[in-house]
Amino acid sequence: MRSVVPILTVLLAIVILWYAAAVPMNIRTALTQAERDGAIVAPATRVERRDANAIGLALRNPSHIPATLDQERARLPTPHRVFSELWNTTVMKKITSKRSLVFHAWITLSATLLGFAIGAVLGIALAVGIVHNRAMDMSVMPWAIASQTIPILAIAPMIIVVLNSVGIQGLLPKAMISAYLSFFPVVVGMVKGLRSPDAMQLDQLRTYNASRTATFFKLRLPASVPYLFTSLKIGAAAALIGAIVGELPTGAVRGLGARLLAGSYYGQTEQIWSALFAAAFVAAGLVGIIGLFQRITMNQMGFNR
Amino acid sequence: MIWLAFAAAIWVGAWWLNSRIANSALARQRWAQLFVPVLFGVTILVVWECVVRGLEVPLVILPAPSVIAVKFAAETSILWADFVQTFVKGALSGYVIGCGAAFLFGILVDRSQFLQRGLLPVSNFMAALPIVGTAPILVMWYGFGWQSKAAVVVVMIFFPMLVNTVQGLAEASAMQRDLMRTYGAGYWPTLFKLRLPAAMPFIFNGLKITSTLALIGAIVAEFFGSPIVGMGFRISTSVGQLALDMVWAEITVAAIAGSLFYGAVALIEREVTFWHPSQRRN
Incomplete structure (x- = not known):
């Protein structure tokens, strides 16, 4: 609880910095607009202003600063405009409407969840295989680790287009990218977890004459739980990024990635920022839910005692 | 049919050999x-x-490796130009700026308990967000050139690096700090002689995580607008032309660049943190 005040201070500082940055970012457009409306601005023509320093411009035209904070299609929309856009597109719209951000977020979230489920299940299965089969361990594990250094996201456009050309569209291609991205973190984390019991504990089970199955279910699996949840969190965040990037290449019309792309095509900066915040809320929600499950499970298992 | 039978034979044979080796002495x-x-x-x-x-x-569905290799050999000049544009100009400059800024900021944050308690949860939260989404905004601000890609990389890697730096600086134990105090060492000698060396495993962990993120950021940012050169540009246009052999050649370049970059950082880590248990060789 004692960190609430510092966190709020940091957040407040971010908001203040944001407003402060909006002034020089938007001053040029504001002055051009003011000039058109017949107001007097300090360097009179647009050409003179183009080479001038943005902060200097703001200082020479203090009366036009309020206009920078409340601008349509601003280069940097101010927080209250972004949040009014968020409010308008979430609470004020019906969630079935194509203008509703909830609708777009659900499209992305459904692909994320499907992909995450596939990736996590396959990842755990491969990890179990790696732990129990030496040949698999020696041949697959180095590649699983090496693949984390590769920018896998680069293949996203290709997967979308290839699956499109064989007639698979919609949810599944995006989910496959999500699955692929969440797969490797889960494998690596889970292998680490299943191997975390030390030699003493394994020896103890051997003195009990426990079979490999019993060892797995009674020792390895419970020991791997903290590692599993940590890697699931990483995997969920990666899956969301995969789903968003998966929406870019086909110029999709639905989903958060599509909102980002459309916003950048038409210069609708508020739309981009609100999509970004929606993505942030979805990511935070996913990680938060997994964290909650982690706390409940680990309390039940007695890890925190 | 013969090809398929051959494939199955190779698979079974190689797997048999591997399990023989893996299960033997x-x-x-x-x-x-x-x-x-x-x-x-x-x-x-x-x-x-x-x-x-x-x-x-x-x-258009899946080119054979030999086709990809031929394409790779034939188009080396284009691939090299893309590599320079995306990796050297975009990813590497962003990596240096981002990691340097986060490192210096981490040392500043470390001096204040209040800032640490406020910034660490926020940074941890930010590090989990899909920051790639800032790419369209930054492309709008900094233009289509490599500068906007470097900016995306800086934003993406700043928070993971900051978290690792701050955690690392907290690593030196109270006993060790007390020892430095008995030597009469002030803040700066303690920082350079004790706390920074102790922080190195964490800092290199951050450097390794962000080395992968940097390349991803630079490539994805190019999907939102780029000059007519660059790995992300080439991937998205070649996919549009259904020239999948070119896409795979570009992915090969990305894979090689990514793993070499990571390997280089890991190699430096081994030289710097040779004293750490994870680096000791028997």
Whole structure:
């Protein structure tokens, strides 16, 4: 609880910095607009202003600063405009409407969840295989680790287009990218977890004459739980990024990635920022839910005692 | 049919050999630990080649490795130009700026308990967000050139690096700090002689995580607008032309660049943190 005040201070500082940055970012457009409306601005023509320093411009035209904070299609929309856009597109719209951000977020979230489920299940299965089969361990594990250094996201456009050309569209291609991205973190984390019991504990089970199955279910699996949840969190965040990037290449019309792309095509900066915040809320929600499950499970298992 | 049978034979044979080596006493030796994964990789390539030929998979779905290799060899000048644009100009400059800024900021944050308690949860939260989404905004601000890609990289890697730096600086124990105090060492000698060296494993952990993020950021940012050169640009346009051999060649470049970059950072780590238990060689 004692960190609430510092966190709020940091957040407040971010908001203040944001407003402060909006002034020089938007001053040029504001002055051009003011000039058109017949107001007097300090360097009179647009050409003179183009080479001038943005902060200097703001200082020479203090009366036009309020206009920078409340601008349509601003280069940097101010927080209250972004949040009014968020409010308008979430609470004020019906969630079935194509203008509703909830609708777009659900499209992305459904692909994320499907992909995450596939990736996590396959990842755990491969990890179990790696732990129990030496040949698999020696041949697959180095590649699983090496693949984390590769920018896998680069293949996203290709997967979308290839699956499109064989007639698979919609949810599944995006989910496959999500699955692929969440797969490797889960494998690596889970292998680490299943191997975390030390030699003493394994020896103890051997003195009990426990079979490999019993060892797995009674020792390895419970020991791997903290590692599993940590890697699931990483995997969920990666899956969301995969789903968003998966929406870019086909110029999709639905989903958060599509909102980002459309916003950048038409210069609708508020739309981009609100999509970004929606993505942030979805990511935070996913990680938060997994964290909650982690706390409940680990309390039940007695890890925190 | 012959190709498919050959593929199956190769798969079974290589797997048999691998499990023989893995389950024998040879597995402890260094060459075996290298040979087994390499054989597995080669097997995958051979099976891929045979299956593509056997089933006559069209180029627009999956090109054979040999086709990709030919394309790679034929287009080296384009691939090199893309590599320079995306990796050297975009990813590497962003990496240096981002990691440097986060490191210096981390040292500043470390001086204040209040800032630490406020910034760490916020940074941890930010590090989990899909920051790639800032790419369209930054492309709008900094134009289509490499500068906007470097900016995306800076934003993406700043928070993971900051978290690792701050955690690392907290690593030196109270006992060690007390010892420095008995020597009469002030803040700066303590920082340089004790706390920074103790922080190095964490800092290198951050540097390794962000080395992967940097390349991803630079490539994805190019999907939102780029000059007519660059790995992300080439991937998205070649996909549009259904020239999948070019896409795979570009992915090969990305994979090589990514793993070499990571390997280089890991190598420096081994030299710097030779004293750490994870680096000791028996």
